[in-house]
Amino acid sequence: MRIVVLTGGIGGAKFLVGVRAHARAIGAEVTAVVNVGDDVRMHGLQICPDLDSVMYTLGGAHDPERGWGRVGETWVVKQELAAYGVEPSWFGLGDKDTATHLVRTQMLTAGYPLSQVTAALCERWKPGLTMLPATDDRLETHVVVDVEGERKAIHFQEWWVRYRGDLPTHRFVFVGADAAKPAPGVIDAIAGADVVLLAPSNPVVSIAPILAVEPIREAIATGRAPVVGVSPIIGTSPVRGMADKCLATLGVEVSAAGVGGLYAARRDNGLLDGWLVDTSDAGAEVPGVPTRAVPLWMSSEEATAHMVADALALAGVA
Ligand code: GDP
Numbered sequence: 001m002r003i004v005v006l007t008g009g010i011g012g013a014k015f016l017v018g019v020r021a022h023a024r025a026i027g028a029e030v031t032a033v034v035n036v037g038d039d040v041r042m043h044g045l046q047i048c049p050d051l052d053s054v055m056y057t058l059g060g061a062h063d064p065e066r067g068w069g070r071v072g073e074t075w076v077v078k079q080e081l082a083a084y085g086v087e088p089s090w091f092g093l094g095d096k097d098t099a100t101h102l103v104r105t106q107m108l109t110a111g112y113p114l115s116q117v118t119a120a121l122c123e124r125w126k127p128g129l130t131m132l133p134a135t136d137d138r139l140e141t142h143v144v145v146d147v148e149g150e151r152k153a154i155h156f157q158e159w160w161v162r163y164r165g166d167l168p169t170h171r172f173v174f175v176g177a178d179a180a181k182p183a184p185g186v187i188d189a190i191a192g193a194d195v196v197l198l199a200p201s202n203p204v205v206s207i208a209p210i211l212a213v214e215p216i217r218e219a220i221a222t223g224r225a226p227v228v229g230v231s232p233i234i235g236t237s238p239v240r241g242m243a244d245k246c247l248a249t250l251g252v253e254v255s256a257a258g259v260g261g262l263y264a265a266r267r268d269n270g271l272l273d274g275w276l277v278d279t280s281d282a283g284a285e286v287p288g289v290p291t292r293a294v295p296l297w298m299s300s301e302e303a304t305a306h307m308v309a310d311a312l313a314l315a316g317v318a
């Protein structure tokens with residue numbers, strides 16, 4: 001069986017640990033299509049937070065408390081940059097993490113596309129599945145906000161890390177998405193998939209930027225593989241992160257039903273053939289989408305692998 005997963009960073013990475021475990025148990029092949037909208041250039045280095053969260057987590061090197069970056073990280077470079085008074089001071093690059101950005105930036109500068117750079121970095125981390133950036137082209141999430149009495153678009157990292165999303169926020173813009181082409185392998189993976197899973201990632205700033213690459217959305221929407229999504233919302237809040245602020249900006253209810261409705265049924269020009277919600281949200285309805293309630297807390301690899309088995313069963317491919 002071939003499984004394709006659309007994913008963001010921390011939540012998606014946790015989910016992929018369970019996908020990998022279940023895939024090993026049933027002999028399936030996994031391709032993760034990873035969001036690049038969070039990517040940003042800081043201090044001359046190309047930083048890919050979601051790709052790195054997935055790579056470090058699957059490589060067993062992530063910091064489980066912080067969620068992003070490396071475990072056992074040190075911060076000498078950050079302190080030295082601060083001593084020079086270099087901006088942005090609100091964004092922290094760990095020393096170990098910086099080595100990743102140095103290698104990546106060097107390879108990009110030499111002309112390698114991000115997908116090849118990612119494959120090269122993965123030779124070290126051996127994630128146990130194929131990791132593909134959604135696109136090799138520039139695609140950045142910017143956020144239209146009011147700040148100091150002025151309306152402007154700032155990078156998603158500035159919105160989240162500097163302001164904690166705590167600004168009057170009007171919309172998210174996926175800069176470059178119109179012209180972005182799917183990275184090599186993405187469309188083939190979707191076309192050859194037996195099932196496509198939407199990880200319980202942030203629907204607005206992790207999954208939407210992937211789907212904003214029109215050929216990716218089209219391949220999924222018109223493909224033969226059933227699409228099952230997993231809710232990142234349990235009850236009335238995200239398990240962690242900024243999904244509540246993002247959904248509020250879109251006027252979407254912060255609930256499993258709200259996010260399911262955002263993805264929408266395939267028959268309504270949406271994507272979903274199935275929607276997995278937490279047992280505490282049993283009864284949540286998405287028009288035209290078969291919904292199943294199962295435990296959605298990713299508390300262990302085993303619990304997450306169970307969720308994945310449930311998602312495959314809902315897709316009818318178990
Ligand atoms: P980011 O890119 O680092 O923000 O991570 P993602 O977009 O991949 O995932 C963030 C989402 O993961 C948040 O909206 C969380 O609610 C969700 N999440 C984190 N842990 C869990 C969990 O245990 N269960 C579920 N269902 N969702 C989770």
Ligand code: FO1
Nearest residue numbers: 009038047048049052068090091092093161
């Ligand atoms: N998150 C923070 O809250 N503060 C930071 O200084 C920070 C730096 C950072 C550096 C590299 C990286 O890969 C991620 C980093 N993050 C930081 C996490 C990141 O801002 C977001 O959580 C994700 O982009 C959301 O997926």
Ligand code: CA
Nearest residue numbers: 008009038206
């Ligand atoms: Ca993200």
